[in-house]
Amino acid sequence: MAPAYSPRLILLFAITCALAVANVYFAQPLLGSIAHSLSVTPSAIGVVVSATQLGYALGLLFIVPLGDLLNRKVLMLSQLLLSAVALAVAGAAQQWSTLLMAMVLVGLMAVLVQVMVACAAALAGPAQRGRAVGAVTSGVVLGILLARLSAGVIADLAGWRAVYFLSSALMLVAAVVLWRVVPAMEKPAQVASYPELLRSVFGLLLRERTLQVRGVLASLIFAAFSVLWTAMVLPLSAAPWSLSHTQIGLFGLAGIAGALAASRAGQWTDRGLGQRVTGWSLVLLTLSWLPSAFVETSLVALVIGVILLDFAVQAVHVTNQSLILAARPDAQSRLVGAYMCFYSVGSALGAAAATLVYGQWGWSAVCLLGGATSLGALLFWFATLRLPGALKVPCAQVY
Template identity: 55%
Template sequence: MSENTANAANRGVARGLSRAQTLLVAAAAGMSVANIYYAQPLLDLMSNDLGISPSSIGLVVTLTQVGYGLGLIFVVPIGDLIDRRKLIIVQGLLSAIALVVVATAGARTTLLAGMGAVGLSAVLVQTLVAHAAALATPTQRGGVVGTVTSGVVTGILAARSVAGTIADHGGWRTVYLTSALLTIAMVGILVRALPRQEVERYSETYLSALLSVPYTFVSEPALLFRGVLALLIFASFSTFWTALVLPLSAPPFSYSHTLIGLFGLVGLAGAIGATCAGRLADRGHGRWTTGISLALLLASWGPIAFLPSSVILLLMGVFLLDLAVQAVHVSNLSVVVSLHPRKSGRLIGGYMVFYSVGSAVGAITATAIHARYGWPGICVLGGAFSGIALLVWIASRFQRARIERPAWPDVATTDGSNV
């Protein structure tokens, strides 16, 4: 890198990200994460088209998540060692190729392999989060992370309805072809719009970077604390959304899957909460934002428990649940990227592993609990995850000094206000 380029990079970082650049990254993150969720309303169409049995078509979703988990562990940390702009280009192009493979799949094996590759390349969303956090100034980092996370939430919520609408007009393959074209366009726009960032040269190898992730989380109490919170809140979140279709699709409601999908629009409250939580974190209120949000998460299961008596109360509970989960999530990310900005890629990847484990635990236990205890059992389970998370936060207040003590000499923030 030349001296002029380095100086330009430093000036770009010093200025941080403009509002337009932040929104662009948020949109790109939303498009990237949507690729993971497009398949959910299309499983029956894929099954009929390729002759895959209904009992096996669920592998499409499973392998996508497996690919995503592997990407979090093995791909996201690369962004700490090379220019993330280059990584974004490579990930974006590989994502487009994987989407085309899925769209043109003529056999089960090709489809499943393509979906695994789609999940693996979808970790582009975490590279974008880490890149935006690194480019942002310390005073705007929480707001930037919050806005980008809002884009992620919107992408997740919109994916199902967008996929259904496109499939109704052009078939399920058109969904993935359209996404491939949009991904290529997105990468081109990002490369031109985002400022360059100077890459610091480390003697560290890729293997040592990978091995440093579990060690860092174990040795740094603040990171482990935030990871545990992520596991618990997303276990609660996944418990609700996995089980919701079961009572609503059965009498007395017998709602269509399209109508049930509209309940997800209430989750846009989560996007609002994500932005607000980021701004509060920038002002040093991340700790109490987390505590209050965890209390709201526990309280949300009260109105949710009124199903099937009241759909209105259910919607109120959904609003509170999504708002609380996303607020805690953004507060967590703000702490993670602030503790060690130069290694934000691997730390975000490690944090998202907790997220993935929590989501999987919630999904697996929800179906088993509902089969045995019905909706009341779901509410007890979700409330238990939420209550444990709140107790963990309360317990952390008694060990504040130990949790807030930085483990590295170059920590960006050392006052612990957001921990």
């Protein structure tokens, strides 16, 4: 169906994923500027992030499964070109409604990331699956960091609209590179039609216990992730810190720990350590909210909290994907799409709740929300250990 596994090809996938996922996170450090430019209240501006996540969820459900039906190279190129159009519309938007519709389309096309993750898993053999998924996910993490830092710098120099115009151009460049470099891929022959494909996605959600358990974990950890990164810009841009876009974006560099976790977690999972990685990472995630609570008095404490949170979230995320893809190698695109729907729902709810809670009760309440969500994930994981065979089945089946 596709060319043989190649580290260089996986690197290209990782770079493309970094560019694509950045589109989802550009808005986080720009919320204040967007709100001022379009006359939107601070309590409502989080809807920009939620709109992007809504589009992402729809894309996961209706576009990512196409990787098991269509030629994946054609699918990836189409997503890049449509992303360029959506980003250009977002940058030119003069009305709140126009921006929201554009951001839904941006999120819809950003699921290119999951198409590439499934493709990387398909190219790699069982012994390398976790390593390949971890490598591509490392690119995703670096893309998130790039988004927060570069968006702040560009906005300070040329305004928030320039961020989206530049990204639109990069999507066009990426499309040209993929068209020229990625070898031809055969059309998968696993399902006969698109309706059958979608029905099979719902079937996987109903039958695959690994997907169900790991999906719930994804929704909880990414809700906590979104709570921090969506609300964090508000106290940092206000007194006493009053930081600029660039300065706020620099906090994303603390999340480099997430890239390290992503690159290692896949290898640990290949060795059969999926449950241990999950448990310890969820403990770190819960504890990360303690230093983050002191953001109004200590920026160092916030950096520590960001490092712990990003490391924990990405370690669990890569472990989730590696185990789910190992459970059903014949349905990798559909599995990734279904799993990431949980991620997107959690992220959207976390973003909306974070700005609402901050506007009503302040930063301490935001940390309580994030801590409770993280603790809920830890307790849920612990409860699943009692399910039949949870600790005894082979690595490919452990959830």
